Amino acid sequence: MTTLTINNKKYDLDLKGHEILLEVLRNNLGFTGTKTACEESECGTCCVNIGGKSILSCITLACDVADKAITTIEGLADGEKLHPVQQAYIDHGAVQCGFCIPGLIMSSKALLEKNPEPTREEIDYALDGNLCRCAGYLKIYEAVIHAGKEMKQLAGTNKN
Amino acid sequence: MLLNPLTFHTPTTISQAAELYSTLGGARILAGGTFLLNSLKLLKRKGLKTPKNVISLKRIPELVGMTADSQGLTIGSMTTIDEIFESPLLKDNFQVLRIVCRNISTQPIRNVATLGGNLTCRYTWTEMPAVMIGLEAQLHFIDNKGQASSLSAEEFYKAAAKTDKILTHVRIPRDTKAAIAYRRARKSSNVDIPLLSLLIKTYFEGNRFTKTHVSVNNCVAFAQRDQVLEQFLNAAVCSKTIAQEALDHLDKNIYDNRSDEYKQHIFRISIKGAIEELITKQAKKS
Numbered sequence: 001m002t003t004l005t006i007n008n009k010k011y012d013l014d015l016k017g018h019e020i021l022l023e024v025l026r027n028n029l030g031f032t033g034t035k036t037a038c039e040e041s042e043c044g045t046c047c048v049n050i051g052g053k054s055i056l057s058c059i060t061l062a063c064d065v066a067d068k069a070i071t072t073i074e075g076l077a078d079g080e081k082l083h084p085v086q087q088a089y090i091d092h093g094a095v096q097c098g099f100c101i102p103g104l105i106m107s108s109k110a111l112l113e114k115n116p117e118p119t120r121e122e123i124d125y126a127l128d129g130n131l132c133r134c135a136g137y138l139k140i141y142e143a144v145i146h147a148g149k150e151m152k153q154l155a156g157t158n159k160n
Numbered sequence: 161m162l163l164n165p166l167t168f169h170t171p172t173t174i175s176q177a178a179e180l181y182s183t184l185g186g187a188r189i190l191a192g193g194t195f196l197l198n199s200l201k202l203l204k205r206k207g208l209k210t211p212k213n214v215i216s217l218k219r220i221p222e223l224v225g226m227t228a229d230s231q232g233l234t235i236g237s238m239t240t241i242d243e244i245f246e247s248p249l250l251k252d253n254f255q256v257l258r259i260v261c262r263n264i265s266t267q268p269i270r271n272v273a274t275l276g277g278n279l280t281c282r283y284t285w286t287e288m289p290a291v292m293i294g295l296e297a298q299l300h301f302i303d304n305k306g307q308a309s310s311l312s313a314e315e316f317y318k319a320a321a322k323t324d325k326i327l328t329h330v331r332i333p334r335d336t337k338a339a340i341a342y343r344r345a346r347k348s349s350n351v352d353i354p355l356l357s358l359l360i361k362t363y364f365e366g367n368r369f370t371k372t373h374v375s376v377n378n379c380v381a382f383a384q385r386d387q388v389l390e391q392f393l394n395a396a397v398c399s400k401t402i403a404q405e406a407l408d409h410l411d412k413n414i415y416d417n418r419s420d421e422y423k424q425h426i427f428r429i430s431i432k433g434a435i436e437e438l439i440t441k442q443a444k445k446s
Contacts, residue, residue, distance in 0.1 A: 017168030017214070020197070023161065039162065040198050044268060053242070053271040059197040060272075063168050064190065064216050107267065129266030 002066050006031065007075030015063055022046045022057040025072060033073035033102045044130030047103035048072050052114070054107040054129070073102035076109070084154065085109050088147035089140070096134035104130045108144045116148040116155070162201050164210045172219045175306050178326045180215050182304035187213035189326070191238060191277030194269050223276070223328060228254075232334045237276025237327040242267070244275065253295060253335040256342050256359070260291050263344045265352040276327045279313075282320070285354050287344065289317055289383030293375035294340070294359030297332045301325035314375075317382045337363055339441060341434035345426045354378045356427040360434050364442045367398040379416050379427045386411045393435070398442065403435035 002015040004024070011029060022039070025031040025048070035045035039058045046057040049071040076083035082090070085108050095101050104127065111118055111126035118126065123144050132140065169184075171177040181187055188211045190196055196214070203210045217223055223238035228249040235244065244250075245261035264270055264278075264287050278288040279299065292299070292313035300310045303325045310331075316323075341360045347353040356379050362372040372393045377383035392409035396402050407428050415427070 016165055018161065018163040018166045020162045040201065041194060041269060044266070047268055054268050055271060056268045058162075059193050061168065061190070061193065061197070061214075061216070063170075064193070064218055067219075125262070126267050129268040 002063055004062060004066060004070060005068070006070045007072060008069070013062070017061070017063050019062045020058060021048070021060040021062045021065060021070075024062040025057060031072045031074055035099055035102055037099070042131070043100070043103075044107065045100050045103040047106040047130065049106050049110055052110060054103075054110040054126075056129070071106075073105060076105070083109065084150035085112065085143075085147040088143040088150065092139050092143040092146060094136060094139040094143040096132075096136045100130060100132045100134075104132065104140060108140075108147065112144065112148045112151050116152040118144065118148060162204070163197070164200075164204050166200075166211060167213050169213060169215045170219050171215060171217075174220055174222060174302050174326055174328060175304075177215055177217055177220060178302050178304045178306070180213075181326060182324060184213040184215070186211050187215050189280075190214050190216040190218075191274040191280075192240065192269075192272040193277075194265075194273045195277060195281040195283050217276075217326070228334075230334065233332045235275050235330045235332070237279075237329055238274050239276075241265075241270040241273045241275070241278070245270065253338050253340060253361075254332065256291070256295070256340050259342055260287055260344075263287065263346075269352075275330060279316075279330070280321060280323065280327050282322075284378060285352070286377070287354065287357050289313065289321070290357040290375040290377035291342070291359050292330060292332070293317065293383055293385060294342075294361050294373050295332045295335075296373070297330050299327060300329050300331065302328050313383075314385065317384060320382055335361075339364060339438050341437040341441075343430040343434045345430045355423050356430050357383070358427075358430055358434055360438060362393065362438060364398075364445075367442075367446075369393040369396060369398070369438075376414070376427075379423070380414050381416075384414060386414060388412075389431075398439050403432045403439065406435055407432060 001012045004011045025034050037043045037045040041056050041059045047054045048057050050068045085105050089095055107127050107130050169180050217238055223236045225236045226247050226249050227234045233254050241261045241264050250258050278286045297313045298310050299316050302308050338361045343358040345356045357377040359375050362369045372390045374386045374389045388411035
């Protein structure tokens with residue numbers, strides 16, 4: 001048995017060793033928010049967060065991350081309350097067809113947790129692995145900047 | 161399923177990994193996985209044979225991390241490109257590694273791709289081989305009997321980057337006097353298909369180049385030095401025209417002559433740009 005920790009919950013799975021994390025998330029566990037597209041590490045739609053970093057689940061063996069905490073897009077909202085990054089994407093009209101958005105949100109979250117006030121260049125660098133075929137990047141940048149401010153404010157509130 | 165069935169091994173020590181590697185014929189080493197997993201998928205799609213055993217190095221803590229002292233920088237083979245990029249140890253000649261890492265692929269790849277994987281996967285589109293040759297790095301290995309050995313990056317690529325040992329770490333000598341220029345040209349800003357990786361290291365004595373190292377990758381079969389260009393530069397005096405003249409003194413035998421005109425043009429202007437950068441930096445100094 002292999003135990004995966006996903007969104008703070010443990011899942012015991014009978015894995016053989018060759019299963020890709022993306023397949024396990026979607027097919028075995030129903031986390032279909034993580035999208036399948038290129039399957040060869042080009043597009044970023046399958047990004048999840050592991051150890052605070054944005055990771056491509058299409059080139060990760062599930063057994064190789066058995067000892068790590070995995071966060072998928074489904075793990076971001078707190079009940080009905082969306083994560084500040086999710087809310088900012090909606091508020092700024094950053095979602096067009098929406099297919100790339102789970103991956104973009106996971107990469108944005110990884111960036112903003114490390115650096116809530118990124119420059120345009122830093123956003124470019126952190127999101128360079130996430131392609132949006134609707135080319136809605138300007139709104140995405142606006143959403144990331146706004147979400148960073150929200151997250152900083154929230155962190156300050158929680159400290160106080 | 162994207163991959164054919166395989167047995168997944170998770171050694172926790174270097175010696176366990178080396179022993180598994182030597183006893184399981186045809187096993188593949190899994191470092192960051194950015195090259196291996198895509199290639200295993202491709203082999204499956206083409207109906208070709210895939211390895212039965214994969215050995216992950218992720219649970220071996222000694223392979224991760226960076227240390228620096230007055231003599232040099234040591235980088236564990238499982239240190240990721242992003243960890244190198246973020247490291248505060250990149251001073252002196254090691255600063256070039258920040259530019260190199262910044263240019264590698266995309267953030268989710270940099271988050272998992274490792275130095276060791278980049279150096280040993282024997283894939284053409286890798287960035288570190290030319291850089292490590294240029295920085296005169298030494299690669300350190302451990303075999304299945306626990307014996308440590310090392311060889312220079314240059315020797316490693318002369319032998320076509322083949323090894324049956326585990327790469328444990330890379331040691332780069334510290335150098336406060338070298339002038340370094342690095343260039344990377346890629347086919348597109350979105351998809352990381354490099355046309356050229358180039359590192360030129362030299363020591364200026366007045367207006368002359370000395371002990372110049374020119375290492376190239378991607379436009380050649382395996383990363384290597386262009387010793388014809390090195391000899392030309394070492395015999396030359398810095399001038400406004402020297403970068404252009406240097407293009408007539410490339411080792412034509414090592415570059416990929418099958419490249420199309422555009423590709424050849426790109427790597428020629430990259431070489432020229434790197435030489436001009438060195439000359440400009442030197443002029444500002446003096």
